[in-house]
Amino acid sequence: MRILIVEDEKGISNFLKDGLGEESFAVDVAADGNKGLELSTVNDYDLILLDWMIPGISGIEVCRQIRKSNSFVPIIFLTAKDTVSDTVFGLEAGANDYIKKPFKFEELLARIRVQLRTKEGEQTILKLGNVEMNLETHQVFSKLREVTLTQKEFSLLEYLIRNKGKVCTRTRIIEHVWDMHFDSDTSVIDVCINFLRKKLDDGSESSFIHTIRGVGYIAREE
Amino acid sequence: MRILIVEDEKGISNFLKDGLGEESFAVDVAADGNKGLELSTVNDYDLILLDWMIPGISGIEVCRQIRKSNSFVPIIFLTAKDTVSDTVFGLEAGANDYIKKPFKFEELLARIRVQLRTKEGEQTILKLGNVEMNLETHQVFSKLREVTLTQKEFSLLEYLIRNKGKVCTRTRIIEHVWDMHFDSDTSVIDVCINFLRKKLDDGSESSFIHTIRGVGYIAREE
DNA sequence: GGAGATTTTAAGGTTCTTCTTAGCTTTATT
DNA sequence: AATAAAGCTAAGAAGAACCTTAAAATCTCC
Numbered sequence: 001m002r003i004l005i006v007e008d009e010k011g012i013s014n015f016l017k018d019g020l021g022e023e024s025f026a027v028d029v030a031a032d033g034n035k036g037l038e039l040s041t042v043n044d045y046d047l048i049l050l051d052w053m054i055p056g057i058s059g060i061e062v063c064r065q066i067r068k069s070n071s072f073v074p075i076i077f078l079t080a081k082d083t084v085s086d087t088v089f090g091l092e093a094g095a096n097d098y099i100k101k102p103f104k105f106e107e108l109l110a111r112i113r114v115q116l117r118t119k120e121g122e123q124t125i126l127k128l129g130n131v132e133m134n135l136e137t138h139q140v141f142s143k144l145r146e147v148t149l150t151q152k153e154f155s156l157l158e159y160l161i162r163n164k165g166k167v168c169t170r171t172r173i174i175e176h177v178w179d180m181h182f183d184s185d186t187s188v189i190d191v192c193i194n195f196l197r198k199k200l201d202d203g204s205e206s207s208f209i210h211t212i213r214g215v216g217y218i219a220r221e222e
Numbered sequence: 223m224r225i226l227i228v229e230d231e232k233g234i235s236n237f238l239k240d241g242l243g244e245e246s247f248a249v250d251v252a253a254d255g256n257k258g259l260e261l262s263t264v265n266d267y268d269l270i271l272l273d274w275m276i277p278g279i280s281g282i283e284v285c286r287q288i289r290k291s292n293s294f295v296p297i298i299f300l301t302a303k304d305t306v307s308d309t310v311f312g313l314e315a316g317a318n319d320y321i322k323k324p325f326k327f328e329e330l331l332a333r334i335r336v337q338l339r340t341k342e343g344e345q346t347i348l349k350l351g352n353v354e355m356n357l358e359t360h361q362v363f364s365k366l367r368e369v370t371l372t373q374k375e376f377s378l379l380e381y382l383i384r385n386k387g388k389v390c391t392r393t394r395i396i397e398h399v400w401d402m403h404f405d406s407d408t409s410v411i412d413v414c415i416n417f418l419r420k421k422l423d424d425g426s427e428s429s430f431i432h433t434i435r436g437v438g439y440i441a442r443e444e
Numbered sequence: 445g446g447a448g449a450t451t452t453t454a455a456g457g458t459t460c461t462t463c464t465t466a467g468c469t470t471t472a473t474t
Numbered sequence: 475a476a477t478a479a480a481g482c483t484a485a486g487a488a489g490a491a492c493c494t495t496a497a498a499a500t501c502t503c504c
Binding site: 150151152153186187188191192213214 | 450451460
């Protein structure tokens with residue numbers, strides 16, 4: 001799960017980044033509106049935390065722009081104000097929720113979970129054949145035995161399983177899991193796939209991650 | 223499906239070439255305006271990606287020239303700028319769409335698909351007689367039995383089936399399935415057709431890929 | 445700041461794809 | 475029936491893509 005924080009006050013953004021990191025979200029931070037908008041177009045976030053008052057383009061305008069580009073990513077406003085008109089403005093601009101500063105971290109977390117749940121349809125467990133991954137606890141089981149995966153391995157597996165039955169091209173994988181955009185000459189994917197297969201396959205059996213030569217990989221049952 | 227990329231930054235053009243290759247497009251690259259214009263007159267592309275700022279003739283001028291020669295090939299501009307006037311200029315010069323750098327690869331892909339009118343969901347499965355190909359999973363079935371094809375075999379089959387009932391001349395096949403650097407005096411097609419027939423036909427029956435002597439091939443039911 | 449873990453790079457080996465070649469078969473023409 | 479042209483097939487060479495491993499670089503957490 002990947003979250004973008006658009007917030008100029010270093011104190012708050014660090015606090016959020018650390019807190020959310022501990023909850024095992026991948027977190028990016030943008031310190032102003034322009035940067036925030038750019039990151040949100042380039043990357044694929046599961047949720048965006050947007051401060052109302054930021055340098056550059058205002059939060060509300062960032063929100064409007066994102067919606068204009070046909071993205072339905074959940075957006076939660078962080079606002080110091082609490083007037084009715086502001087709230088209305090925010091929701092009209094396409095926000096899903098807002099929280100008034102100062103807030104308790106637990107409360108924010110609860111609201112984030114609400115947004116992600118409606119988006120994911122309560123899906124915290126992904127399954128494919130013998131492999132089961134719990135997104136909340138970050139645990140992975142293969143044939144009921146627990147397997148320890150690193151961050152990268154975990155996201156790669158998550159991407160493959162979310163797209164099970166479809167080919168994941170190398171380019172798509174690099175974009176979604178590594179967040180690289182114009183770097184085609186790398187073999188990180190091969191290595192990471194290698195690790196995954198080693199950790200998840202029980203020796204004899206052939207991998208459920210199939211290679212499609214010249215294209216990419218696909219996760220398939222059976 | 224064949225695409226021309228006119229782009230001087232090696233990093234970007236390589237990235238695009240690889241990514242589109244994985245989506246089973248045949249891709250040519252031109253590093254400047256003159257080369258781009260030349261290739262576009264010599265070859266028959268299904269779509270052109272045109273960078274705005276390139277050495278030699280500018281992207282916009284290339285676009286104008288192509289249109290002047292009465293070609294209606296879809297053109298998508300890659301642009302770093304985003305002012306209204308630039309967009310207007312581009313569209314006036316005859317572009318069909320434009321995308322602002324930096325962009326997500328999949329967004330570009332979506333726009334390409336729109337131009338080629340092969341929207342996802344509509345055409346992910348191609349059928350002809352007993353043969354069925356799923357473009358998303360890269361799987362091919364013949365009489366319900368799965369068959370493994372290589373990249374080239376896959377693209378060739380795709381081209382034949384997309385044009386089912388029509389004669390595909392050798393020249394067209396070479397142009398659309400292979401990329402440039404090809405002398406006409408080669409028998410790659412024969413060989414590839416041969417493989418396809420072997421893999422897809424169940425022995426006794428005659429192939430659904432018919433040879434038209436002196437012209438090319440045609441895929442026909444029954 | 446250092447130890448350990450993670451991630452990336454690099455290189456060699458292996459496998460698979462693609463292309464070429466060449467001899468053979470079919471078809472068309474005289 | 476002979477000849478030529480076009481296509482078919484098989485086998486092998488060249489090349490690309492992938493796998494594997496190890497070591498280097500980077501990140502994390504005391």
